[in-house]
Amino acid sequence: MIQSSSLEQQLKGRDFLTLVDYSKEEITYLLELANYLKKQQRAGKMEQPLQGKTLGMIFEKSSTRTRVSFEVGMYQLGGTALFLSKEDIQMGRGESIPDTARVLSSYLDGMMVRTFSQSVVEELANYASIPVINGLTDTYHPCQVLADLQTIQEIKGGLQGVKIAYIGDGNNMAHSLMIGASKMGMDVAIAAPNGYQPDPSITKKAQSFANTEGGTVLITDDPQVATGKADVIYSDVWASMGQESEQEKRVEAFANFQVNTELLELAKPDVTFLHCLPAHRGEEVTSEVIDGEHSAVFQQAENRLHAQKALMTALIG
Known part of the structure; x- marks a missing residue:
């Protein structure tokens, strides 16, 4: 040990x-x-x-x-x-x-x-x-982010200065990713539609940690801005457990927030795709991406x- x-x-x-x-x-x-x-x-x-x-x-x-x-x-x-x-x-x-x-x-x-x-x-x-x-x-969802950080570290060789772009709902995953990544000196970009962005008080905490550790935190409503030069792209379902009644409304609101091949092309050539699973293929991510060469979702799940x-x-x- x-x-x-x-x-x-x-x-x-x-x-x-x-x-x-x-x-x-x-x-x-x-x-x-x-x-x-x-x-x-x-x-x-x-x-x-x-x-x-x-x-x-x-x-x-x-x-x-x-x-x-x-x-x-x-x-x-x-x-x-x-x-x-x-x-x-x-x-x-x-x-x-x-x-x-x-x-x-x-x-x-x-x-x-x-x-x-x-x-x-x-x-x-x-x-x-x-x-x-x-x-x-x-x-x-801190347990998930611990495994996420382990996965990124394995693939990228470290965490300091690595840029992660989260595309989707400003939910528990967005909150924990912001906190964990900023504490480790990473650059974090969250792209979510207006009205679905992360809790401002949690964003403020993440920005404080980023200032201390040499990272950055960006909140935007433009997935392309968030994805630019990203080392890691992360996605989650648009409607989490307990939000099933909002599914139709959320599909409409998040229509431009799908992670697909076109979005991946804006990131670094060796970008890694992560997803906490379960995934709704064809909604927040295409099968082409989640099953593609950039995906590490099953390594992430094992971790x-x-x-x-x-x-x-x-x-x-």
């Missing part, structure tokens, strides 16, 4: 609610640990620092990558993961969040929560005595496993 005693002590027992709370050094350590665990797994050397540990996974939103990566990751680390849907626990029937947090803290070594409101995750963390991990809310193993090792181990 990689050694950094001061960072190990800083991270042990911490919550992971948003990357706002994590320093560049702490994120770097988590990425190094993710790379190490991936290398060890590829070599057939499965380290198990979480033997006897248990992770409770509370899901109020459905999931493929989050559930499987956390459950498999915990198993590979020697621990046990428990899937808890809102129908499985009393929180879905009116038990208070403080009571749920206190009870689960007496049984578990960590909690991962995938829900709608950021306030739910924050309240659980406030009353829990064990680490709480944000597996996704409507405001942030959810390694990044989350690193996170659980650091916080729970």
Whole structure:
């Protein structure tokens, strides 16, 4: 296992609610640990620092990558993961969040929560005595961005000065990408239609981090402006979970925000395409792009496993 005693002590027992709370050094350590665990797994050397540990996974939103990566990751680390849907626990029937947090803290070594409101995750963390991990809310998706940064680092050889262009809804992905990328000294461009741009308060935080780390943050309503000279282009669905009733309206609003071959040609010749998945092919991205030579979406998806193993090792181990 990689050694950094001061960072190990800083991270042990911490919550992971948003990357706002994590320093560049702490994120770097988590990425190094993710790379190490991936290398060890590829070599057939499965380290198990979480033997006897248990992770409770509370899901109020459905999931493929989050559930499987956390459950498999915990198993590979020697621990046990428990899937808890809102129908499985009393929180879905009116038990208070403080009571749920206190009870689960007496049984578990960590909690991962995938829900709608950021306030739910924050309240659980406030009353829990064990680490709480944000597996996704409507405001942030920090676990995904940890894997994204790992993927970009693998492909581009580093993060400082790399330009990432996010094309689409100014949602939880846009928020977390802005925060994570700006903390690592990257240049971030977000292209979203007016009325769908990121939360200004989160943009302001990202701009502050970028100023400190030597990066930039640009918000625009022009996908072509955002994509110019980009090293990485990132896309997400136009209507997230809970926004299904807005699908038709959003398809119209985002009609000019599709990532296609023409848009890729405005970026650098070796541009990498990323998508957090699931993708709606033919809407936010064409099949030609997502299946093309520039796409790294399945490498990115695999890295959810390694990044989350690193996170659980650091916080729970």
